[in-house]
Amino acid sequence: MRIIAAGLNYKTAPVEIREKLALSEQEIADMLAGLRASKSMMEGVILSTCNRTEVYAVAERKEQFMLDLAYIMERKFNLSKEQFAASFYVHEDNAAVEHLFKVTSGLDSMVVGETQILGQVRDAFLYSQSLPATGAVFNRLFKQAVTLAKRLHTETRIGQKPVSVSYAAVELAVRKIGALAGKRIVVVGAGHMSELAVKHMQARGADRIIVINRSYDRAAQFAGRFGIAASSWETLPELLSEAELVMTATGAAESVITADMLRRARLNRSEPLLMIDMGVPRDIDPLADELDGVTLIDIDRLGAIVNENAEARAKEALKLTPVIQKERNDFALWMKELGVAPAIAALREKADAVRESAYQDMLKKLPELDERERKVIGKLTKSIVNQLLRDPILNIKELATGRGGEAAIEAFTRIFGIEEETRRIAEPDAADADGEDDMRNAIA
Structure with missing residues (x-):
């Protein structure tokens, strides 16, 4: 999965171009539906303000996504290929995450540190989520972006001077x-x-x-x-x-x-x-x-x-770069852990099934046990399973976030015989709500 941020803003496009892409909610919904229907985007959020229009996407291939996006820009919004190439910027993975954090915090705004963009990003995400056009990745990423922006405005002087x-x-x-x-x-x-x-x-x-x-x-x-x-x-x-x-x-x-x-x-x-x-x-x-x-x-x-009144904020913004980068790295680590989550969920699912089967067989062989004794034995068997799984799960999380992580995950699934279960949980079309909950619990 790749995270992509593609768009234009007041720095890259004049107002004549930006006003073509001042999108209504219906246009945003149609655009997200079109990109998802093309199969080039798995999750998407579109941010459209007076100073920027940006498409955030979770995609398998950047090249195909950009081709589909350019096609929509030309057909629906009358933006020529030349205008698209000249005005649009593209950020990928860590750079895309860092860009979103800067945008949400007001560090990429015409007025550095302004707070209006925070609400606009939040509203854009909630609208996309309601369609629904987001999933586990963007639900996590945009929540982190909004939380970070609120913290920066509270703890620093980035938004103190009244400029807008x-x-x-x-x-x-x-x-x-x-x-x-x-x-x-x-x-x-x-x-x-x-x-x-x-x-x-x-x-x-x-x-x-x-x-x-x-x-x-x-x-x-x-x-x-x-x-x-x-x-x-x-x-x-x-x-x-x-x-x-x-x-x-x-x-x-x-x-x-x-x-x-x-x-x-x-x-x-x-x-x-x-x-x-x-x-x-x-x-x-x-x-x-x-x-x-x-x-x-x-x-x-x-x-x-605006620039005359923003000098102090610009100086303050420079101090926030390490904070933004730490948040970006934290999200990158979460993304790597997300890759191992289906395998962990599959292992827990298999272990729980084995425990439950053994527990039920025991109850049949010992019908004289009362309710209290059954509960005690049930808790004991769950504790044994959890203790056995603890070290393998901690180790595969560590291995998955390092070099050769994919190979480590593959070996993990083969050792425990959970290849099919892992694929079932990992595939969005096949996974049900319980599977998604399993993944979230595995990360926690």
Whole structure:
């Protein structure tokens, strides 16, 4: 089994490419189903955010998996082979595990140490698990990644400075238009990004914020939490005519503010208008930046100010490299032990069957035993079996994680005559829930 992490992010692909792969839950489900149907992927999790789309897979062959992934990218998401080759990175095994740990901990984010990605990774895993598209390997790996990220944010200073894309957007707005107090501000969208932006703007003195959303009820609830005004979607053109600052983060599939809409709005005013688009896909038509009196900032152009505020976090991140590597090595050891788990489970299964058969024969030959005596003998026979198995199991675990581990496992199964049982437990299609429990118990 190989663990593969393949994807693109804000470092490897511009927003025009990333917005093509801003996947809905249904698209993620379809993509995972397609990859599993192709037999090139045994387990999968897809992480899709405004700054990255990554496919994590447990696969037998990396080459076949990447061919199938490239085919889906081209056919379903209109990403050419050239764009795929130029934008996608691939990590394998230990490198893939380390990459996931860094992503989940915020060490690979545009804003180093940000915590939003932790929840996004957790949600991506839980959704894939619900399909179900995960198994023993990813159930373990993603739980470890989330636990590690929580610990790093609690025990270090990696997340102390308040930097995020929304924070950077507000800082940039202050630089461009000055103090926010008294400025007419329109926030388009009522999601998490907009919530952070409003918090940061109010902290900088903003007191004339109006939120607008396609669902007025959601806009009204959002406004109630922050003591600001809400307006219906139909009033957007009118609000654009009056605003001095517009911030957007809707998650819509296409632009919600067009250049034509802005041209009409500009006819009614003379003040400059600053527009900050935090959405992927973009909420504002890029042509808006060409209009007189309009300054448009998209999410990629926020990178510079983000970097200014991230220097301290970057220094802290360097200190975390040994911690990440230790966690990576711990998982690699678990993976090696996972290879021997079917053999251990098969040995225990055979030993339990032999013990139970001998115990039942004894009961038939000694019918005068009372219930207490039977329990005592039952516990004694189980204890004998466990003591006999203890050293062989400890030794094969040690041998399996070293050089020549596969040969050691093969010899182990032949010595105890458990080849067939081991194959039955190891094969996912043949193994039932009890077999999976046996493997987990064997590792414990």
